[in-house]
Amino acid sequence: MSERALKLSWIEFTLKRNFLERPGRFFAMFLLFLIPSQPWRALVSLFLFSSLLPRDVENGEDRLVLSLPVRRWQLFLGDFAAGAAVLLVSGLLVSAVSGSGVGVEPLRWLGAMAFVYGLSVVFVSIGKGNFGLPLLIVVIDLILSATPWKLLSPSYVGSPLALVIDGAVFALAMLSYEKEGRLWS
Amino acid sequence: MVVEVETLEKRFNGKIAVSSVSFEVKEGDIFVLVGPNGAGKTTTLRCLCGEIAPDSGRVRVFGSSPFRVKDRIAVLEESRTTLSKLKPSQYEELWQLLYPRWSSRLFRDLILHFKVDEEKPVSSFSAGMRTLFFLSLTLASGAGLLLLDEPTQGIDVEKKTEMLSIFKELEGRTVVISTHQLDEVEWVADSFAIISEGRTVYADSLAHAKETHRVTRPSELSDEDRVLFSFDDGTVLVETRRDIGRYPSFVEIGTAYLKRSAKLSLI
Numbered sequence: 001m002s003e004r005a006l007k008l009s010w011i012e013f014t015l016k017r018n019f020l021e022r023p024g025r026f027f028a029m030f031l032l033f034l035i036p037s038q039p040w041r042a043l044v045s046l047f048l049f050s051s052l053l054p055r056d057v058e059n060g061e062d063r064l065v066l067s068l069p070v071r072r073w074q075l076f077l078g079d080f081a082a083g084a085a086v087l088l089v090s091g092l093l094v095s096a097v098s099g100s101g102v103g104v105e106p107l108r109w110l111g112a113m114a115f116v117y118g119l120s121v122v123f124v125s126i127g128k129g130n131f132g133l134p135l136l137i138v139v140i141d142l143i144l145s146a147t148p149w150k151l152l153s154p155s156y157v158g159s160p161l162a163l164v165i166d167g168a169v170f171a172l173a174m175l176s177y178e179k180e181g182r183l184w185s
Numbered sequence: 186m187v188v189e190v191e192t193l194e195k196r197f198n199g200k201i202a203v204s205s206v207s208f209e210v211k212e213g214d215i216f217v218l219v220g221p222n223g224a225g226k227t228t229t230l231r232c233l234c235g236e237i238a239p240d241s242g243r244v245r246v247f248g249s250s251p252f253r254v255k256d257r258i259a260v261l262e263e264s265r266t267t268l269s270k271l272k273p274s275q276y277e278e279l280w281q282l283l284y285p286r287w288s289s290r291l292f293r294d295l296i297l298h299f300k301v302d303e304e305k306p307v308s309s310f311s312a313g314m315r316t317l318f319f320l321s322l323t324l325a326s327g328a329g330l331l332l333l334d335e336p337t338q339g340i341d342v343e344k345k346t347e348m349l350s351i352f353k354e355l356e357g358r359t360v361v362i363s364t365h366q367l368d369e370v371e372w373v374a375d376s377f378a379i380i381s382e383g384r385t386v387y388a389d390s391l392a393h394a395k396e397t398h399r400v401t402r403p404s405e406l407s408d409e410d411r412v413l414f415s416f417d418d419g420t421v422l423v424e425t426r427r428d429i430g431r432y433p434s435f436v437e438i439g440t441a442y443l444k445r446s447a448k449l450s451l452i
Contacts, residue, residue, distance in 0.1 A: 063231075064267075069258075
């Protein structure tokens, strides 16, 4: 195996592991993401992403993978890539079939995915669980998105500024996981 | 040296797990990390494989940070966590992606030898069978450093002996075994470190430790002998250069240093 291939093997490992371990979950979320509504898709994203790395961290099940030649940031990105790939294909399929065109929609989906994943990782890092509080925050954010807040809303993603917030939460979560949650203590 | 650990310290949520662990492991050695439950053995191994970073101190593996050489380290993890519903062949598919020197032939030989059921998910295996399965993955990885946390856990006596013999026969590979079962590993250990309450209390090669310690009667002692521990039968373990009494077993050395350390920490 070439050095370059070996350096990238963690991507294949994390994708393959996710699809072998959780096929039912990915398929269910693929179907649910077919419904074309940004608030709905943000919630579906939360259901999926909180059940990947954040749930493993909650149950101490990330330790097996971390004992292998996979680093924390690689596991973080790999799990995100697996979830994002499935949901993006689902969303793009709907756009293709309906002939509506995609425009900037995939960016909005990705932004919301990055936000809910980051939120779940941050909360689990501080011992507050992977799902309950992130769900509360996303629901409040989506309710507020009926107001001008939608421009900043990280789940609704009504403007490029919201994408910046999504990116910041994602980066913060990755740093937090890399530092074993110590960013907050 | 394949492994160098210097005054390693690690805390979890402010609580000290390891406060000052130091030892070195030579290439090709079978090194045993000995200590009671909660002494810090697992935390030390987690730092060695790059799963977590030390708070202070220095950990070097193959002369580098463990994070840089993860593909040269294979771990038998203490909790034996499994990947949900995956069967042995699926583990093989995944593991071979990460280890450049993976040997499918060795993996097949081992799971055949240990009579691993290939049709069942690994999560349904008994504790002993899980240990043997993960050990097969670890050995087949081709990694130069094997970190084995309680490798004899849940395994019957016959399989334990077989497994330890395999370690003894490995050529050019360094093995670190963490255990509290000293009697089981005495015949395979080349060197060891005894840790208690997060600190190294003694580290040495087994041959040198036996050469410099004796179990004897107090009446045989002279001023140059250092008494380390008194056993219940009235004999004492001493550090000495004189040829007195008899050579101690690994169990006696380990017990003496651990009990002595516990006594000192109470004073």
